[in-house]
Amino acid sequence: DTGVSQDPRHKITKRGQNVTFRCDPISEHNRLYWYRQTLGQGPEFLTYFQNEAQLEKSRLLSDRFSAERPKGSFSTLEIQRTEQGDSAMYLCASSSAGSGTHHSGANVLTFGAGSRLTVL
Amino acid sequence: AQKITQTQPGMFVQEKEAVTLDCTYDTSDQSYGLFWYKQPSSGEMIFLIYQGSYDEQNATEGRYSLNFQKARKSANLVISASQLGDSAMYFCAMSRPINDYKLSFGAGTTVTVRA
Numbered sequence: 001d002t003g004v005s006q007d008p009r010h011k012i013t014k015r016g017q018n019v020t021f022r023c024d025p026i027s028e029h030n031r032l033y034w035y036r037q038t039l040g041q042g043p044e045f046l047t048y049f050q051n052e053a054q055l056e057k058s059r060l061l062s063d064r065f066s067a068e069r070p071k072g073s074f075s076t077l078e079i080q081r082t083e084q085g086d087s088a089m090y091l092c093a094s095s096s097a098g099s100g101t102h103h104s105g106a107n108v109l110t111f112g113a114g115s116r117l118t119v120l
Numbered sequence: 121a122q123k124i125t126q127t128q129p130g131m132f133v134q135e136k137e138a139v140t141l142d143c144t145y146d147t148s149d150q151s152y153g154l155f156w157y158k159q160p161s162s163g164e165m166i167f168l169i170y171q172g173s174y175d176e177q178n179a180t181e182g183r184y185s186l187n188f189q190k191a192r193k194s195a196n197l198v199i200s201a202s203q204l205g206d207s208a209m210y211f212c213a214m215s216r217p218i219n220d221y222k223l224s225f226g227a228g229t230t231v232t233v234r235a
Contacts, residue, residue: 033221042227044225048222102181106172106218107215107220112167
């Protein structure tokens with residue numbers, strides 16, 4: 001397993017268009033997360049899945065945003081009617097519930113390289 | 121609300137020297153976890169080190185150590201023997217409670233290692 005994969009790495013779109021990002025987590029990880037990172041800031045939590053269930057959505061996730069993880073494996077994040085304020089890096093991460101992946105038992109998130117969105 | 125503060129926007133360090141990155145956090149909870157991640161220009165967030173609020177000893181992972189001062193609510197990262205490949209953004213993050221699935225990140229510190 002090569003880690004968390006995200007596609008596309010870069011997307012340039014015009015305002016009003018729809019975009020979709022895909023995330024393939026580490027195969028044995030049942031938890032999946034989406035974060036958004038704007039320039040000069042740290043990542044901000046968007047949403048969290050355990051298996052196929054979406055258990056939390058941040059208030060940052062407006063009605064134009066929808067995330068799915070239909071079979072508990074890969075996930076998609078769709079943004080409808082994009083706005084210039086949606087321009088950001090969208091990071092996906094995964095982790096393993098229960099004992100975690102760190103020797104301390106901490107829930108350590110493994111991140112992908114991100115999908116950078118530019119809305120013109 | 122929990123808050124992570126990283127006051128150093130950018131730092132320069134000479135190769136082979138040590139550098140300390142500051143992180144303070146604000147929570148009234150007793151149970152929390154503190155993380156440091158590195159983000160090189162490629163964009164991927166790389167986990168470096170973790171400290172649980174109940175851990176009495178400072179965490180160490182190779183050249184990384186975490187100076188945890190609970191009373192001061194600080195969790196500074198020390199990178200020893202800096203290498204050119206250490207040039208990156210470094211983020212401090214907190215989970216609350218200790219094994220929560222959600223992380224809150226600081227704004228980050230840019231480290232540039234000079235040869």
